[in-house]
Amino acid sequence: MSNIVLLDSQSHRKLRVHTQAAARFGDNQRFVAVVVNEFHVLAMHYPILFSKDADTGQFYCGAMLGFDAGENLFLDEHRALSAYRPLNLQRGPFLTSGPDLAIDLDHPRVAPSGDQELFTEAGEPSNYLQSIMGLMRDLRPGLERTRIFIDTLLGLKLIEPVTISARFDDGVNREFTGLYTVNRDQLKELADAAVLDLFRRGYLQLIYLMLASLDHVSVLAQRKNRSFLP
Amino acid sequence: MTQRVQSIVIVGGGTAGWLTAGIIAARHQGRMKSGFTVTLVESPSVPIIGVGEGTWPTLRSSLQKMGVSETEFFRNCNAAFKQGAKFARWTTGADDDAYYHPLMLPQGFTQVNLAPHWLGGNSGRTFCEAVCPQGQLCDEGLAPKMITTPEYQAVANYAYHLDAGKFAGFLQQHCTTKLGVRHVLADVTRVNQSERGDIRSVDTQQAGEIAGDLFVDCSGFSALLLGKTLGVPFKDCNDVLFCDAALALQVPYETPDSPMASHTISTAQSAGWIWDIGLPNRRGTGHVYSTRHSTDDQAHDTLMRYLGPEHAHLTPRKISFRGGHRETFWKNNCVAVGLAAGFLEPLESSAIVLIELSAKLIAEQMPANREVMDIVSARFNDVTHYRWGRIVDFLKLHYVLTRRTDNAFWRDNVDPDTIPDRLKNLLHLWKYQSPWFFDEFDRLEEVFPAASYQYVLYGMGFRTEVEPGENAGTEAMAARLMNDNVALTRHMRSQLPKNRDLMKKIFEYGLQPI
Secondary structure, three states: OOOEEEOOOOOOOOOEEOOOOOHHHOOOOOEEEEOHHHHHHHOOOOOEEEEEOOOOOOEEEEEEOOOOOOOOOOHHHHHOOOOOOOHHHHOOOEEEEOOEEEEEOOOOOEOOOOOEEOEOOOOOEOHHHHHHHHHHHHHHHHHHHHHHHHHHHHHOOOEEEEEEEEEOOOOOEEEEEEEEEEOHHHHHHOOHHHHHHHHHOOHHHHHHHHHHHOOHHHHHHHHHHHOOOO | OOOEOOEEEEEOOOHHHHHHHHHHHHHOHHHHHHOOEEEEEEOOOOOOOOOOOEOOOHHHHHHHHOOOOHHHHHHHOOOEEEOEEEEEOOOOOOOOOEEEEEOOOOOOOOOOOOHHHHHHOOOOOOHHHHHOOHHHHHHOOEOOOOOOOOOOOOOOOOEEEOOHHHHHHHHHHHHHHHOOOEEEEOOEEEEEEOOOOOEEEEEEOOOEEEEOOEEEEOOHHHOHHHHHHOOOOEEEOOOOOOOOEEEEEEEOOOOOOOOOOOOEEEEEEOOEEEEEEEOOOOEEEEEEEOOOOOOHHHHHHHHHHHHOHHHOOOOOEEEEOOOEEEOOOEEOOEEEOHHHOEEOOHHHOHHHHHHHHHHHHHHHOOOOEHHHHHHHHHHHHHHHHHHHHHHHHHHHHHHHOOOOOOOHHHHHHOOHHHOOHHHHHHHHHOOOOOOOOOOOOOOOOOOOOHHHHHHHHHHOOOOOOOOOOOOHHHHHHHHHHHHHHHHHHHHHHHHOOEHHHHHHHHHHOOOOOO
8 A cells, every 4th residue: 555665865866756736646635634834825725624534533624625535626726736735735655754754655656757856866855855845844843733723622612513515516415524613603602811812822813714714615516516517 | 497408418439429429519510609519428448349330321421411521431440332231041041042232222213113013024133133233233343433423422322331440539530620529538437317317417537527418328338327327228129139149350351452342241140140341451250140049169160161261260259239229218318329229230230320310310309408308309219219110120021031941040030929010010011012102111211211121022032912904004114214224234334443443542542522
């Protein structure tokens, strides 16, 4: 399934990677994990919600990209670089292992025909690899910040389940369950001190970005309906 | 002047004491500011008996109402899931003789009674299999929920197995730090009564005199307040339920990853039965038997044979008990909960559920003052009498349907003189109509609902006659419900994790509150 090793400038000197968005490279996800540092750009395009990791039950934040399993309605924009592509899709086959960069050698993006090299002739990190290193510098602390944000909201009982359901032009009613958002009523009931604390930590802004981003669900639905047109 | 009931004093700190304290304190949090107090006096030297490691699903809502985190409960009490009980060798004693009493109701139980449809059909399925998925979930060692299912919510209805010693300590911590219960570690040396017999206060060796308006006797078998002080006699029921001793033994798993059952396994023996429950860190086992029908040595051999030679070096602990209950439970301003109220063999885990129901009734009906207390206590006694009676009947039901004749224990159990009249009448009635709604189990909080009787009756091969045409009106609905059950069973089996795997995840990641 996967073959994850630490990246090594000697043994991986000749590796190449496909970077463009495509379903065959794993971009076909209807819900992708995101971190709080991305919220302000994500909120321009996608609904941002909470969901639970199927394996651990822990909450995470994610951007909704489609309605059906394996459906990313933004593939074209991601390929054309015309809409923000979440870090977790940008990072491709790369992962972090502590401070080090690791790569999944079995990832479909890793192939001799890939459009980007990892190392220059001289064995230096390529511009592409440097951009991945930069991305990881955002992603790694972002995960920790996101976890603390979620724990804070859970502690204040501010997270509630939400089911997104819509009827589409193909006549099929779709339900997207296992999603959660901020509980507006509970938010209104918060004590002043708690509100001030959320504000100072920047969480109030994140909360309102999430709530406002829910309006994108209907935009997403229109986008999906367009796909049924001949 | 009316004497307000403001200060509740609980004497005794086992499972009964702390559950009662928690349930009362949680229900009356709002009154704490205006002088309502809950005090628990516990002897620093009397050990906790720790009865019952099995519970009913009611404990989920009891804990939730007390504000307990289910994750913390699992981790601190070595708690595990219980989806019901499997009764092996109770009917014929043969190797393949077993049935389930699951915790899920039959499909569509509130709309239609599936029992006559099952009886009238010939699906080849057991009753439990035909009407609910839970037996198959247990067979496959599956958990009743997933790691993504929130705390206290279920995919398949569940209760818990738990370590009762740890449970009392866990509740104590919660009650004293979160619910404002006052904890006094002291030995009661004297009980002071008023002229009309009410308990005014208790003198303690370490903490002086503790006065109260309502006293809850959770002092265990000794029944210090209700029995010793107020003289309420004990009513024995050994003539109906013969078991009066148990050999208990904690057994380690082969490896920490060994599969763990998510149901109680109760296996009938020649003069009693053996319980076997899975906690995360060990199995709790024990042999309950009748000393009139078996010597202690025979019982010991029976238990060790069940456990196998690899556990031969372990030594079980003997507990003698007297099955029965107090003649009345609330007298003057004193009410007994837990072992002080009574005890029955743990065949259907009735001990903790009865504590919860009693504590809840006290909390909900908390008399405002001494003048109305006798009205409340009369009700409490009426309901609690009813409950003990129904539990005795329900436990006896497991014995009267046996076809075993291998020991006088089983032959004596079917002797009509040992069967309570009420149960006798019901068994007569059930030959012609199966228990459901409109039967007499219609109390608001029935300990065992009609569904439980169905599972035991039809699990043990009892037949209720079905009149020709009786099912005609509900045939289509029953067929649909039984098909739904097949689909639901398939869905749950594909979705639910192994019980052991989920327990490990709960210890590692915890369940989410929502």
